[in-house]
Amino acid sequence: MEEKAVIKALAALAQASRLRVFRALVVAGRPGLTPGALGNTLGLPPATLSFHLKELAHAGLVSLERSGRHLIYRAEYAHMNGLLAYLTANCCEGEPCAVVASTSCPC
Amino acid sequence: MEEKAVIKALAALAQASRLRVFRALVVAGRPGLTPGALGNTLGLPPATLSFHLKELAHAGLVSLERSGRHLIYRAEYAHMNGLLAYLTANCCEGEPCAVVASTSCPC
DNA sequence: TCCATATTTCGATAACCGTGGAAATGATGA
DNA sequence: TCATCATTTCCACGGTTATCGAAATATGGA
Numbered sequence: 001m002e003e004k005a006v007i008k009a010l011a012a013l014a015q016a017s018r019l020r021v022f023r024a025l026v027v028a029g030r031p032g033l034t035p036g037a038l039g040n041t042l043g044l045p046p047a048t049l050s051f052h053l054k055e056l057a058h059a060g061l062v063s064l065e066r067s068g069r070h071l072i073y074r075a076e077y078a079h080m081n082g083l084l085a086y087l088t089a090n091c092c093e094g095e096p097c098a099v100v101a102s103t104s105c106p107c
Numbered sequence: 108m109e110e111k112a113v114i115k116a117l118a119a120l121a122q123a124s125r126l127r128v129f130r131a132l133v134v135a136g137r138p139g140l141t142p143g144a145l146g147n148t149l150g151l152p153p154a155t156l157s158f159h160l161k162e163l164a165h166a167g168l169v170s171l172e173r174s175g176r177h178l179i180y181r182a183e184y185a186h187m188n189g190l191l192a193y194l195t196a197n198c199c200e201g202e203p204c205a206v207v208a209s210t211s212c213p214c
Numbered sequence: 215t216c217c218a219t220a221t222t223t224c225g226a227t228a229a230c231c232g233t234g235g236a237a238a239t240g241a242t243g244a
Numbered sequence: 245t246c247a248t249c250a251t252t253t254c255c256a257c258g259g260t261t262a263t264c265g266a267a268a269t270a271t272g273g274a
Contacts, residue, residue, distance in 0.1 A: 003123065003126065003127075006126065007121055007122065007123055007126060010117050010118075010120045010121035010126070011117075011118075011121035013117045013121075013194070014114055014117035014118035014120075014121045015114065015231085015232075016110065016114055017232085017233095019110065019113065019114060019117070020110075023194075026194070026195070026197075026198055026199070027197045027198070027199075027200060028200065029198070029199035029200045029202055030199070030202070034250085034251095035250075035251060035252095036249095036250065036251085044234095045233080045234055045235085046234090046250085046251065046252080047233080047234050047235070047236090047251095047252080047253085047254095048232080048233060048234060049251090050251065050252050050253080051232075051233080051234090051252090051253095052232090053251095053252095054252085066240095066241090068241075068242070069240080069241045069242055069249070069250055069251090070241095070250070070251090071250080071251070077198075077199075080194060080195070084191050084194070084195070087120070087130075087133070087187060087190075087191070088133070088187070088191070090133070090134045091133055091134070091136070091184075092133070092134075092136035092137070092184075093134060093135065093136045095136055095137070118261095122261090122262080124262085124263095141220085141221095142220075142221060142222095143219095143220065143221085152263085152264055152265085153220085153221065153222080153264090154221095154222080154223085154224095154263080154264050154265075154266090155262080155263060155264060156221090157221065157222050157223080158222090158223095158262080158263080158264090159262090160221095160222095161222085173270095173271090175271070175272070176219070176220055176221090176270075176271040176272060177220070177221090177271095178220080178221070
């Protein structure tokens with residue numbers, strides 16, 4: 001993962017409404033959530049929510065799929081894991097160190 | 108870790124200069140680095156670097172210690188790990204999932 | 215005490231970001 | 245085709261952020 005993508009992802013998450021949206025999608029897992037459901041849960045007006053979802057999608061942290069007249073948003077676990085890995089890479093000059101924020105999420 | 112702290116940490120990292128500073132400190136490990144060394148490595152003017160270091164310190168991502176006429180900045184691994192854990196908590200509705208960004212860094 | 219070096223604070227500027235109402239777009243079923 | 249519901253785009257406002265030169269503040273050594 002490149003620095004630019006990392007910064008975009010971090011910036012996307014560094015905002016209360018977006019972090020909540022993303023967390024809700026992370027918890028939701030495979031089935032994902034529609035903007036309507038997210039809006040109800042989090043109490044965000046449609047325009048605001050749409051703005052933030054686009055921001056998250058741009059950052060690669062969520063994906064969307066149309067299903068009838070609904071959209072389904074899902075967390076992109078691989079991208080999130082790339083982000084975590086970037087932050088911990090080459091930690092501590094090779095000293096023994098348990099971070100190496102693991103792996104991938106096969107949800 | 109609370110949402111507010113998480114957002115502060117993410118915002119602190121969502122900026123190229125700061126991310127580079129933090130990464131340099133993560134790699135440096137226990138010995139840490141002085142602002143002078145960071146400035147040389149990253150080519151940042153003193154005022155800019157100082158601004159960013161304060162930002163990182165405020166976010167809890169780095170700590171500093173005075174040593175003679177030098178300051179030593181270090182990455183706060185525990186805080187970083189708290190951040191990673193927050194992002195992956197309760198992932199995927201309890202489906203089996205390898206994320207759970209591990210543990211702590213005993214560097 | 216005084217100097218040289220390390221680092222921070224001040225201040226000004228330009229650019230970016232979050233918010234949400236109102237209007238537009240897109241999709242479906244009748 | 246039309247009515248309806250879901251979602252996005254447009255727009256304007258106020259607030260926050262990054263940058264860095266110049267000046268101020270440590271600190272230790274001579």
